[in-house]
Amino acid sequence: MTNLRRWLPVAPAALIYLSAFALPVLFFFVLSFWSARAMRIRRDFTFDNYIETWQKYADVIGSTIVIALQTAVVTTVIAFAFAYLIRFRAGRFGLPLLFITLLTLFGGYLVKIYAWKAILGREGILNSALQTIGLIDEPLNIFIYNSGAVIATLTHFLLPLAVLPIYGSLRAIEDDLIEAARDLGAARRQAFRDVVLPLCQPGLLTAFALSFLIAAGDYVTPRFVGGTGTAMIGDFIEQQFSLRFDWPMGSAMSFSTLAASVLVIVLVGLALRAGVRR
Amino acid sequence: MNARISLAIWSLFGAAVVVFMLTPLVLLVLFSFGRNALTAFPMGGLTFDWYRKLLTNDTFWGAAENSAIVALSVGVCSTAVGTMAALVLARLPGRISNPLLLQLGAPVMLPALFIGVALMSTLRLALDLNLGLPTVVLGHLVITQPFVILIVHARMVGFDHALIESARDLGASPLQAFFTVTLPIVRATIVGAGLIAVAVSLDDFIITFFTIGSGNTIPTLVWSMVRTSLDPSINASATILIALTMGMTVLALYFSRYRG
Numbered sequence: 001m002t003n004l005r006r007w008l009p010v011a012p013a014a015l016i017y018l019s020a021f022a023l024p025v026l027f028f029f030v031l032s033f034w035s036a037r038a039m040r041i042r043r044d045f046t047f048d049n050y051i052e053t054w055q056k057y058a059d060v061i062g063s064t065i066v067i068a069l070q071t072a073v074v075t076t077v078i079a080f081a082f083a084y085l086i087r088f089r090a091g092r093f094g095l096p097l098l099f100i101t102l103l104t105l106f107g108g109y110l111v112k113i114y115a116w117k118a119i120l121g122r123e124g125i126l127n128s129a130l131q132t133i134g135l136i137d138e139p140l141n142i143f144i145y146n147s148g149a150v151i152a153t154l155t156h157f158l159l160p161l162a163v164l165p166i167y168g169s170l171r172a173i174e175d176d177l178i179e180a181a182r183d184l185g186a187a188r189r190q191a192f193r194d195v196v197l198p199l200c201q202p203g204l205l206t207a208f209a210l211s212f213l214i215a216a217g218d219y220v221t222p223r224f225v226g227g228t229g230t231a232m233i234g235d236f237i238e239q240q241f242s243l244r245f246d247w248p249m250g251s252a253m254s255f256s257t258l259a260a261s262v263l264v265i266v267l268v269g270l271a272l273r274a275g276v277r278r
Numbered sequence: 279m280n281a282r283i284s285l286a287i288w289s290l291f292g293a294a295v296v297v298f299m300l301t302p303l304v305l306l307v308l309f310s311f312g313r314n315a316l317t318a319f320p321m322g323g324l325t326f327d328w329y330r331k332l333l334t335n336d337t338f339w340g341a342a343e344n345s346a347i348v349a350l351s352v353g354v355c356s357t358a359v360g361t362m363a364a365l366v367l368a369r370l371p372g373r374i375s376n377p378l379l380l381q382l383g384a385p386v387m388l389p390a391l392f393i394g395v396a397l398m399s400t401l402r403l404a405l406d407l408n409l410g411l412p413t414v415v416l417g418h419l420v421i422t423q424p425f426v427i428l429i430v431h432a433r434m435v436g437f438d439h440a441l442i443e444s445a446r447d448l449g450a451s452p453l454q455a456f457f458t459v460t461l462p463i464v465r466a467t468i469v470g471a472g473l474i475a476v477a478v479s480l481d482d483f484i485i486t487f488f489t490i491g492s493g494n495t496i497p498t499l500v501w502s503m504v505r506t507s508l509d510p511s512i513n514a515s516a517t518i519l520i521a522l523t524m525g526m527t528v529l530a531l532y533f534s535r536y537r538g
Contacts, residue, residue: 009362013382013423016359020397020420021385027404028396041403082295089288097292102531104299106477107523110497111516114504115302118309118317118513125305128318159299210387217389220483224504234391241395241488251399254392 032251039245049252057236061257064216064233065264067147071154072212078155079162079207080200086163087170098167105160110220116153117224120144145227153225154215161214162207169203170196198276205272209265216261233257303520310513317513328514338515341494345480345522348411348495352418352479357472359419360426365460367427368434379431383424393420394488401489409491417485422475429471429534433464470534477526481519496522 032049035042053061082101086094119125120143127139143149173196181191219234226232233253240250306317310329313322332338363382367375385393397417401407437460445455461468483497490498496519503512 007366009366012359013363013427016416016419016423017382017385020416021393024396024400025392027400031399031403078295081291085288085292090292093292097296099531100296100299103524103527104303106474106527107481108303108516108520109481110483110500111306111519112302114500114512114516115306117504119302119305123316123318125309125318128316128320132319156298156302159295213387214389217391219391234389237395238391241398247395247399247403250395254395258388258392 028251029255031248032255034248036246036248041247049249050256052249053252053256057233057253057256060231060233060236061260063231064257065260067150067154067230067232068212068216068261069264070147071151071158071215072208074151075155075158075162075211076166076204076208079159080166080204082159083163083167083170083203084196086167087173101160101163105164109157112157113153113220113224116149116156117144120149120225144225145230147226147230149225149227150221150230150232153221154211154218158211158214162211165206165210166200166203169200173199201272201276205265205269208268208272212265212268213261216257306513307517307520310517315510317510328511332511332514332518335511337494338496338499341496341499344411344490344493345495345497348414348418348486349476349479351415352422353472353476355415356419356422356426356475356479357468360423360471360475361430361468363423364427364430364434365456368431368437369439375431379428382427385420386424390421390482390484393417394485397485398488409489411490411493413489413491414486414495417489418479418482421482421485422478425474425478426471429474430464430467433467437464467534470530473526473530473533477523477530480526481523 031041033045033047035044035046035048082097086097086101090097117124121127122139122141122144124144126143127136130136131139178191178195181195182188186194216232217234219232219238222230222232222235226235237250237253237257240246240253309317309321311324311326313325313327314320367378370378394417397413397420398409401409401413407413441459441463442455445459446452450458481497483501486495487498487501494502496515500512500515500519503509503515
């Protein structure tokens with residue numbers, strides 16, 4: 001009884017978690033085995049949606065994984081270097097840098113993507129700036145509607161999110177520990193490899209997983225700055241719900257992508273562990 | 279000499295990342311005051327016309343009202359619910375609380391599209407509910423409560439629980455102990471966590487898009503402006519959105535006296 005009363009304050013949070021996340025995800029999974037004909041949902045049991053997903057969208061899922069992988073690697077590397085700078089190198093500038101990171105974390109998802117469209121577009125800020133200073137005569141088409149634009153945009157809004165877990169890991173490393181390693185004769189590079197890197201491995205993996213999953217599921221970025229060569233599955237999933245009303249198909253596509261993404265993250269996690277152990 | 283080169287490289291790198299993070303946003307704010315109807319150089323003279331146009335538009339005020347209703351409801355509920363959970367979790371040993379924190383934080387790690395369509399399908403197909411602002415609030419609670427729980431939990435982990443024990447020994451009820459001992463000490467953190475929840479709610483586009491049915495919030499309005507027209511007041515509405523969400527974050531960091 002007293003035990004129950006101790007847990008009571010968690011109940012509202014657990015209720016929200018269950019009613020608006022866990023159970024909907026479960027229902028959404030069941031939905032992937034139903035079917036849709038002429039915009040009506042039929043509650044039967046079929047694997048057709050999954051078969052169709054792999055027949056029709058395997059290449060899109062593949063290209064999504066490639067873009068998400070490139071984005072997550074670029075984001076994690078920059079985030080690691082930036083978090084390292086804040087923690088060990090920036091001194092009194094560390095706090096302002098962290099402040100800027102937090103500032104851009106919670107604001108402007110849509111605004112950031114739109115900003116990149118405005119910057120990189122044919123009639124955009126970059127082209128007009130280059131024309132104004134006389135570097136080019138005609139606007140260039142090379143900035144937007146390619147994978148570079150998609151990766152830059154995704155990296156831009158994922159970077160603050162990736163910095164935090166890595167910084168959290170780095171902050172937990174005591175200065176004494178690194179000094180001890182140095183006192184015992186480790187060169188700076190050795191101390192970095194044998195002390196810092198292994199201890200921030202969880203932060204690195206969290207940052208990578210977050211960036212990868214969110215990049216793989218984004219549909220606004222490819223729609224704004226992506227082109228014909230950068231088809232991403234989020235775009236097609238969204239269309240199943242907003243245009244085609246084939247929700248079971250959209251569900252099967254979502255779970256297929258999620259499964260593929262989790263597989264990639266597990267593999268990267270294993271590779272990271274093997275690499276750091278060496 | 280080596281140290282000086284390394285310092286130069288680190289400074290250059292830090293500056294480059296800050297420029298990368300801030301420039302796109304700064305440019306939008308800048309162009310929202312430019313006379314040129316295209317978002318391109320030359321900007322033209324300084325003007326407030328785009329703001330005037332936006333602020334005399336009923337659609338914008340409808341969206342702003344919806345955003346305010348949702349963000350305030352989410353802020354209040356998420357703060358209360360998240361704080362209660364965090365207080366209990368902070369008293370448990372890490373081997374029990376850490377998996378629970380990870381579990382409750384799962385919605386933040388998944389793409390918003392996944393959460394949005396899963397929630398919408400359940401509401402429409404399984405429960406046959408109509409979509410509207412209450413369903414938007416529900417969706418936002420799922421993605422904001424992890425932030426409140428994590429922030430308050432982080433503060434409570436270093437909290438001296440002996441203080442509460444003494445209050446209880448002196449005859450205070452658990453609620454009295456909370457309001458007279460715990461709350462005054464962690465109030466700033468709780469306010470900060472609540473403001474972060476408001477910022478996340480104000481900023482959310484994807485979950486709102488799938489759970490609102492009809493009507494707009496400021497982000498869905500920005501979305502429809504970007505998609506349907508090259509209306510130059512897009513920059514003005516984007517700037518208002520940046521000001522609102524970043525303003526909340528600044529307030530949150532100020533209240534919780536953020537020290538890293």
